[in-house]
Amino acid sequence: MSLRENINITLAQGEIIDYNTKGIDSEDRDHLLGERKSAYNVEHMNPTLEKYIRVEKSHFRPRYILTVICPFLSILFIGLFRGNNTIDSIVGVEVCSAWYFILLGVQVIVLALLGLINVLILRKEYREKIECGYQFVSGDVIWDDNTTTKFVIFALIAGFVSGSVGFSRGVLFTPLFIDFGIPPTVASSTSMYMATFATLSSSILFMMSGYIIYDVVFYLSAFAIIGTILGTTIVSQKIRKSGNVAILIWLIATVNLLSCIAEIIVGIVRIIDKNNRKDEIWDFTTPC
Template structure:
C-alpha cells in the first residue's frame, strides 16, 4: 500500500471535491462518508478497501471542529444546550457496537453487496428526507403568512383605536346646545394646526381647555353617561384581572407542589453533567481497548491474541453485551425522566422528542444499524441517525448538532480501529483529515448564518436531502463498477491469513 502523496491533477481535483462535499456534509449534520467514498473510488480510483478507511479518517477530521462550534451554542427555543446529550448518549453504545461488526463486514463481504445495500438505503433516505424538507418549507411559509396577516390586523386595530379616541374626544366636548358643529370645526382646526406645527403663531388657535372655558358647561346627562361608561369599563378590567390572577394562582400552586422536580429537570438539561461524560468515556474506551486487545492486519494483539482464533472472536464480540447493558441503563434513565415530566405536566417544547419505551427501543436498534453501516460502508454515523431524527420531527438545528456529536464518537472509534489493523496509509489519511478539519466548520458556520438571516430551518433539511441524493447517485455507479470488476477470491481466507 503506497503511503506517498502525489500532487498531480487528479489528486488535486479529488481533494477539491472532498473539500466541497465537506461544506455540504457539515451543514447537513452528516459525516459525509458516502460522498467521500464516491470521490475516493470514482475520481481518485482507490480500491474500496482503501476508500472506506480514508473516508472514516476524513469524517473524524471534520467532526472535531463541528463539535466545538456546536458545544457553546444554545437551543433556539429554550435555555439549554443545542446538543441533546441524552439522544447522543442513547445512540453511542449501540452505534459503536455496530461499527465493530461493520468493520469486520467490510473486510469479509464482497464489495458489490456492501455497496448495493448502501445504494438501496440511500435511495429510501433521499426520498423521505426530500419530502420532509418540502413539508418543513411549506410549514415555515404558512407561519410567515400568518405572522404577516396578524401584523396587518394589529395595524388596523391601532388605527381603529386612534379613530375611536378622536370620536370620544369629540363627544366629551359637546355641550348639547346646538354648538356641536362649531366645536367639531374647532377640533379639525386644531388637527390641521398640529400637522403643520404652526399653532404657536395662529391667533385664532384655542386649546381644548380654552374651548371648554368659552363654551357652556357640558350637559349633565352627557356627564352621567360618560361616568357610567367609565365605571363599566373599570368593572370589565377588574373582572379580567381577577380571572388572570385566579389562573396564575392555580398555576403557581401547581408549580409550587412540583417546584423541586421542575428545578431538577431544568438543572439537568442545562448542562452535559458528569454522569453523561463518564458514560460517554466508558463506552468509547471499551471499544478502543477491545481494538487494542484483538489487533488485526499488520498490528499484533497486545496480549498475543491470534487473528481468527476463538479468543479473537470472543474479544471482538464481548463489547456487544456491555454496550447493550449501558443502553438499557441510559434508556431507563430517559424513560424515568419522561414519566416525571408527564406527572408534573412539564411543557414539551416544539421540536423535542417525547420519549417512551417503544421509541427508545426502536431508536437503539436503528443506532446499531447506523454503526453497522458506518463501519461496513464508510458512511458517516449521522446518515441513518439524522434520517430517523428527521422522522421524529426533532428541531433541525438540534438535530444537526446532536448528529454531529454521534458522528464524532463513532468516526473516532472506527478510524482508530482501521489505523490499528493497518488499513490506513498515514500520509493520505492525515491529508484528508486536515482538509475536512478546515472545511467542515466553514460549511457549518455558513449554513448557520443563512438559517438565521432568512429564518429558514428548512435549509438544513434541504442540504441533508441534496447530500444524500448525490451520495445515492455516486453509490449507484460504485455498485455497478463493483459488479463488473468483482473479485471471486475468498475474502475470509484472505483476512485470516
C-alpha cells in the same frame, strides 16, 4: 412523534414563539414558530422538577458525556486486546482463536448492557418528568414505548448498514432525529457528535498500528476544516436572512442522496475490476 399524541405529558404553557421571541437561535426559530415556550411558577416547583430544569439549562452534563465515553473506551480497549486481520493484538491474540471470539462476545455484551442501561435511564427520567409536571416543548423526545422501540431498531439497522457499506452513522441518524421533531440544527450537530466518537476509536487503533499516512491526513483535514467553517457560516447566514430552516433539511437530504449514488458507483467499479481480473465476484471471504 408529535407531543400532542401523548395525553400523559404536560405541554409547555408559556408564550407562543414568533419571529420576535428572544433566547432562540434564528436557525431554529422558523422550525418552532407557533409552539409554546415552557413557563413555571417558582412557588409550586418540587425538587424533582427543579433538578430537571437545572439539568436542561446546563451545557455540561456528565451522564450524557459518559453515555458516549463508555462505549468508546470499551470498543478501543477490547479492540486493542482482540486485534483483527489488519491490526495486531497487543497481547498476542490470534485471529479466529478461542480468545478472539471470547473478546468479540464480551464486546457485544458490554455494548448491549450499556445500551440497555441508557434506555432504562431515559425511560425513568421520562416517567419522573411526567410525574413532576415537567413541561415538554417542541423538540423534546418523548421516550415512550413506541419511540424507544423505533430508536433501538433504527440504531441496529444503522449500525449494520454503516458497518456493511461504510456509511457514516451521522448521515443515517440525522433524518431520524428530524422525523421525531428535533430542530434540524440540533439534529445535524448531534449526529456529527455521535459520528466523532464512533470513528475515533477506529482511528486510534489504525494510528497505533501505523496505518495512517499523516501527510495526507493533515492535508485533507486542513481543507475539511476550511470547508466546514465556510459551509456552517454560509448556511447559517442564508437561514438567518430567509428564516427558512428547510434549507438545512434539503442539504442533508442531498448529502444522503449523493452518498447513496457514490456508494453504488464505487461498488459497480469494484465489481467490474474484479470481473476483469477473473476474480469471483459472488464468493464470500472468510474473516480468518
